[in-house]
Amino acid sequence: TDHKDELDYLITQSVRASKTVEREIQRLNRIENYRKEFIGDISHELKTPIFAIQGFIETLLNGAIEDEEVNRQFLKKAMRNVNRLTFLTKDLMEISKLETGELKSEIQDIYVGNLIKDVVESLQYKAQKENVEIELEDIGKNILVHADRNQIKQVLINLVENAIKYNRSGGTVTVGTKPFSKDKNRILVYIQDTGIGIDQQYIDRVTERFFRVDKSRSREKGGTGLGLAIVKHIMEAHGEKFFIESTPGVGSTFSFTLTKVQRSPVSDTID
Numbered sequence: 001t002d003h004k005d006e007l008d009y010l011i012t013q014s015v016r017a018s019k020t021v022e023r024e025i026q027r028l029n030r031i032e033n034y035r036k037e038f039i040g041d042i043s044h045e046l047k048t049p050i051f052a053i054q055g056f057i058e059t060l061l062n063g064a065i066e067d068e069e070v071n072r073q074f075l076k077k078a079m080r081n082v083n084r085l086t087f088l089t090k091d092l093m094e095i096s097k098l099e100t101g102e103l104k105s106e107i108q109d110i111y112v113g114n115l116i117k118d119v120v121e122s123l124q125y126k127a128q129k130e131n132v133e134i135e136l137e138d139i140g141k142n143i144l145v146h147a148d149r150n151q152i153k154q155v156l157i158n159l160v161e162n163a164i165k166y167n168r169s170g171g172t173v174t175v176g177t178k179p180f181s182k183d184k185n186r187i188l189v190y191i192q193d194t195g196i197g198i199d200q201q202y203i204d205r206v207t208e209r210f211f212r213v214d215k216s217r218s219r220e221k222g223g224t225g226l227g228l229a230i231v232k233h234i235m236e237a238h239g240e241k242f243f244i245e246s247t248p249g250v251g252s253t254f255s256f257t258l259t260k261v262q263r264s265p266v267s268d269t270i271d
């Protein structure tokens with residue numbers, strides 16, 4: 001019976017080992033599929049601007065270059081597409097670093113009010129261009145939170161930019177903070193717009209990379225389709241929550257939580 005016990009033990013162990021190997025193979029397959037899909041998506045996204053640039057240059061070389069006005073127009077269009085490639089490359093680098101876990105969040109104590117003010121100021125010119133007004137509510141001037149400054153800044157930029165891009169002329173973007181009802185150690189930062197809104201069926205999909213409700217509107221506004229995917233990753237890396245509420249034709253509210261610091265400040269000052 002000693003032998004039988006030993007045999008049973010060996011069988012159990014080898015079954016266990018084979019299950020581990022199987023799981024590992026599944027994990028690697030998932031990564032491999034993900035990688036293939038990602039490369040497919042990227043190639044597809046790169047094609048549009050590259051073909052456009054090629055088209056403009058070809059037309060110019062075929063004679064359009066002689067007409068000064070046409071020349072200028074086509075070069076401008078080519079330039080816009082070069083800019084799109086630049087944004088796309090920047091966002092791709094960011095998302096790939098976030099997805100591989102290469103980019104670690106550097107958690108500091110930061111004043112959320114300073115961050116909101118900086119971001120809103122830097123986007124004021126875009127809002128004016130689209131005839132959208134940015135209103136600040138309680139921005140949490142004295143509230144210190146645990147967060148990676150650059151990453152939360154990126155989140156705010158992406159959300160406020162979207163709230164401007166998908167708004168209507170004469171519309172408003174409202175940014176503010178309030179207590180988070182489910183956890184008194186956290187606050188909720190919200191970005192509300194009076195824009196086109198998102199149909200219920202798409203709400204869960206807008207954080208997928210390259211998903212857009214309206215491709216041509218996104219492209220026309222210089223979108224890469226990666227903004228919300230980046231936001232979702234950053235909030236997950238922070239262990240914070242991210243919410244989307246929207247009513248088509250009325251507007252959307254994007255919000256996320258941040259955890260308050262209870263002790264005295266070390267790495268930031270109030271303006």
Ligand code: ADP
Pocket residue numbers: 158162163166193195196197198206207211212213214218219222223224225226227228229252
């Ligand atoms: P994009 O570069 O296309 O803006 P995002 O990842 O930031 O990419 O957003 C994905 C899609 O979600 C957008 O193309 C748009 O359809 C939708 N979306 C994002 N923000 C808003 C908003 N504030 N209002 C309406 N739709 C939005």
